[in-house]
Amino acid sequence: VAQVIPPATAEQEDTALAAAMSYLASHGVTTVHDMSYDWAGLATYRRAHATNKLKTRIYASVPIFDWKRMSAEVEQHGRGDLWLRIGGVKGFMDGSLGSHTAAMFEPFSDTPDDSGFFLTEPAAMQEMAVAADKADLQLNIHAIGTLANAELLDIFAAVGAANGGQGRRFRIEHAQHLRPQEIERIAAMEIIPSVQPY
Numbered sequence: 001v002a003q004v005i006p007p008a009t010a011e012q013e014d015t016a017l018a019a020a021m022s023y024l025a026s027h028g029v030t031t032v033h034d035m036s037y038d039w040a041g042l043a044t045y046r047r048a049h050a051t052n053k054l055k056t057r058i059y060a061s062v063p064i065f066d067w068k069r070m071s072a073e074v075e076q077h078g079r080g081d082l083w084l085r086i087g088g089v090k091g092f093m094d095g096s097l098g099s100h101t102a103a104m105f106e107p108f109s110d111t112p113d114d115s116g117f118f119l120t121e122p123a124a125m126q127e128m129a130v131a132a133d134k135a136d137l138q139l140n141i142h143a144i145g146t147l148a149n150a151e152l153l154d155i156f157a158a159v160g161a162a163n164g165g166q167g168r169r170f171r172i173e174h175a176q177h178l179r180p181q182e183i184e185r186i187a188a189m190e191i192i193p194s195v196q197p198y
Contacts, residue, residue, distance in 0.1 A: 013044040021055040031057040033194075035090045035140060035173060038063070042086065049084045061088035061140055064125075067132035074137070088138040090173065091128065092119045094148035097176065102145030104177070116145050126155045133159045133168065140194070142173040149178050153185050160189075 008016070024032065034041050042060045062070050067089050079087045094116060095101025100108055103116045120128075129139050139159070143149045149172060156170045175186070175193035186193055 008040070010044070010047065013040060014047060017044050017048055018053070024056050029056070031059070033059045033061070033088075035061050035088075035142075036063075039066070039069075045084050054083045057083055057085075059085045059088065061086075061090045061138075064089040064091035064128050064132055064139070064141070067128060067135060067137055070137055071132075071135035074135075087136075088140050089132050091125055091139070091141045093122075093125060093141060093143040093152050094119055094145050096144055102177065103148040103151070104145040105147045105150075105179070115147070118148065118151075122151045122155060125152075126158055129155055129159050130162045134163050138169060138171070140171040140173055144174050144176045146177050146179050146182070149175060149182050153182060153189065153191070156189060156191060 024030075034045075036042070039062055042062065045054070045058050045060055048054045070086065070089055074087050077086075079085055094103040100111060100114050101116055101119070103118050105115070107113060107115045125141070129141070133139060139156070141152055141155075143152045152172060159170075160166075160168070169192055170189075171192040171194045172186070173194050175195055178186075178193075185191075
């Protein structure tokens, strides 16, 4: 069904943003980070910003495979201001626990032949991450399973080794299932585990 639903119009996106910002403000939320799957959100935020309609401060990311386009956006427009900031890219190591698509070291208890899988193979993620980091973009990578988190930390280490320097503020989006050794590595490497509790 989703494939035949027409994309939302700009007016619909603007109305949705206004409703979301009012809802956030009613709960005292002043800033959000949007880990979008596309560029539509950023276009909507820019329209609201241009007309002084932003009530919520927004840090907007785009998919990591579009890192070249984001790099060009930063070069052309800068990283933004207090209301709207850009410069982050989001990637996916694996899926989710409920769908058994989280990449785990051990099989799931209810399906002993299944331990999930990678949505992006580690070698491909590392290649994109090194390039995006070299372009001075922030890496925000989704990892749910134990294997996905361990591999992602190896990737972050490889990015640091390839590009040098410090202060990147890498983020693991969710960091949901971790072994003790990954928790120690996150602390030692000063990674941000961006956890979203219910």
